[in-house]
Amino acid sequence: MSSEFCRNVIIGSGEGGKYLAWHLAQSGEPTMVLERRWIGGSCPNINCLPAKNEIWSAKVADLAHHARNFGTITGPVSIDMEGVRRRKREMVEALVAIHVNKYKSTGAELVMGEATFVEPKTIAVRLNDGGQRTIAAERIFLNLGTHAAIPPVPGLQESSPMTHIEILELDRLPEHLIVIGGGYVGLEFAQAYRRFGSKVTILQRAAQLIPDQDADIAEELQRILISEGIDILTSVEITQVKGHSGKQVSLAVKTPQGEKEINGSHILAAAGRVPNTSGIGLELAGVKLTPKGWIQVNDRLETTAANVWAIGECAGSPQFTHASLDDFRIIRDNLAGGNRSTRDRLMPSCLFTDPQVARVGLSENEAKNKGIPVEVARVPMASVLRTRTIGETSGFMKALLSPADGRILGFAMIGAEAGEVMTVVQMAIQANANYTVLRDAVISHPTMSEGLNVLFSAVKRSKG
Known part of the structure; x- marks a missing residue:
């Protein structure tokens, strides 16, 4: 099959990739973005923004439950999860429409399909609506993102646990949500669903929640979450999972106090991220990976292949949307002759618990x-x-x-x-x-x- 040529090809339409595409296209550079599903990346579709949308719904629920403390008398308060989901979906649909219009206004071509390298600088795209295109490029930018890790616990994969994607689509309240992981995703959803009315248990393998924070911060957050009725177990090893998430599950765990069995209705897997770097032929492109599958880059986000860059989480950048945006700025400025680096960036973080x-x-x-x-x-x-x-x-x-x-x-x-x-x-x-x-x-x-x-x-x- 003969190939087309485009000077700039970006695989993935996440934060850094989409801004780079819009910038290059507005600068008169022929630019194509290959996206398999989420227009705009995970942030506006299945991650940051929809999660914070539902977290705010949970905040309103919490205020309604405690309205008397503020001098407002209410009747019985109940949660309409279909309404929570509808509000989230309406926001996501509006955000996607904004992205589609931005592609049209800038002239960057958005191609929906699965991209795979077939040789250096050449990519085969299996189109979502059928057919295939083969694209040759002068410059390629990898904005591949990550997906939720499912820990290798016996029975966990078979239980079909939810990730951040599935939990955002719930239209019914879990009776008892078991959260595996005490990091950003796990804690935000744990508190939100407790406020919606679910019983919630957090299982954290490490000795403290949010291990990247100082102990006094983690201890204060744990105290607050416990005061809201969340059960938290740290230094936990899950040895076996039985059942099916959404129906009934049973988790065997080892704790410092001994072995326990925890029974619930739903499991949320929030135990880290895995880069989307396997199965797309990066080895054919000359792009080397770290032992854990992240793309090897230098401090200018250049990969081991000439004229191939990586952006965002797949490049090992901090797993924040604002980090990916700064990756775009570094690449943009360096393409214009600058000398910007990822070294010594002042990188803020914010966990959106309450x-x-x-x-x-x-x-x-x-x-x-x-x-x-x-x-x-x-x-x-x-x-x-x-x-x-x-x-x-x-x-x-x-x-x-x-x-x-x-x-x-x-x-x-x-x-x-x-x-x-x-x-x-x-x-x-x-x-x-x-x-x-x-x-x-x-x-x-x-x-x-x-x-x-x-x-x-x-x-x-x-x-x-």
Whole structure:
């Protein structure tokens, strides 16, 4: 079969890939995007945005259940999961339409189908609507994404556990949801479904929830989740799964206290991600992988094959949509003659539990492991007056400072609107600012960010 030629081919339409496609096409470059299913990638379809949509529905449910605390008398409160799903679907449909229109307006060609390399710089596409196209390209950008890992536990695969994709399509409330994994996806859905009314149990293999956070953050979040009625087991090994998720399941587990059996109705597998790099012929393209299947890239996101780049999670970048967006900016600028790098990026994170958990810069664990001296300032969220007005006083915020010159090295917060407050500190870190900039800033009252005045006023230094 003869092949077509397109100067730029992007496999995958996730965050970094779609922005690169739109940029190149608007710059007059012939550009084609090969996408097998999700127009716009996982974020607007099956991940970030629909998950946060349902999390907000759960927030409303929680407020309705506690309306009396705010002086509002309601009748019986019930959850309409079909309505929750409908609200989510309507948002997703609107977002997909925006993406389709963007492809049309920029001139980037969107091809729906399964892409496989047949030789270097040549890709066969099995089209979703039938037929095949073969595309030869001068430059190729791999935006392949990841999928949920199913741990190799006997019986787990056979039980047909849900991932983040299936749980977002539920139209009935699970009687007892068992969540495997205490990371971002697991915790967000665990709390949401507890607030909808499910019994929820979290099984975490590690010794603490969200292992990338400091222990005090994880402990405070665990306390909050337990107070909402969620059962949490850490340092757990699942040895056997029986039954079928959606009907009845039984999990045999080993805990530090001994062996247990946990019975439930549904399983959510939220135990990490696997790159979508197998079975598409990357070896024929000269693209090498790491032992765990991630694409090998340098700090400019160039792969081991000439004129082939990788973007986002498949390249081992942090598993955040905003990281993929920055990958796009790095590639865009370097294609134009720049010299941008992935090294030393200031990468924020935000877990959208309620309250949120946000962090940017150095953590206490990292400072200790790297032997970096720091001063730590910490205040409870209850000292921020805005929390008193909304009745959300749980949590705390803390900052790490350089003892030498008072520069802000890191910030973490568990509290209402933590992601928004973190961004203020992120700007100060990027400006290489001394903590007194935020200590002495005139911040509107009463806002959550005003807590930064409180936090940095708590710094005890001989100078500054």
